[in-house]
Amino acid sequence: MTAQFKDLALDANDHQALADWWCAALGYVRRDSVTGDERPVDWPVPIVDPAGRGPLIWLNPVPEPKTAKNRMHLDVFGDPEELAALGATLLRARGGDVEWDLMADPEGNEFCVFTPQ
Incomplete structure (x- = not known):
């Protein structure tokens, strides 16, 4: 290993x-x-x-400060509206072939939000 x-x-x-x-x-x-x-x-x-x-x-x-796109990010299951209410920013909504929302935390770190299973 x-x-x-x-x-x-x-x-x-x-x-x-x-x-x-x-x-x-x-x-x-x-x-x-x-x-x-x-x-x-x-x-x-x-x-x-x-x-x-x-x-x-x-x-x-x-x-x-953060100046460029993350090279690595978190993927989470959750509700984009609830995360936005906490202070996240929606960067790109799911749609078409994309099955997740792209969001950013309050400091701009990107993360993807998937529908809970």
Whole structure:
């Protein structure tokens, strides 16, 4: 084996706010709320699926804004209208041969939204 999947990581200017946004969008919680750890506010924020089904996601603080299309993104099952109400932006609606909506989180990170199974 050359490599084994570990975690996902998203860069953010306001990593604290974006961690809260993704927690609300995915039903995740901050890992530290589960473990009781305390981290300095300028450290990356780990968020987890409390049911243990989804991957650990790190929200990493970076000084630069997002300037180009993501080369890697998240795919989620969900309701685009509910995600938009949380602050996501619809970039392209599903239609034709495209079976998903393309959205962006509040900092512009693209993700695809599929109809729940």
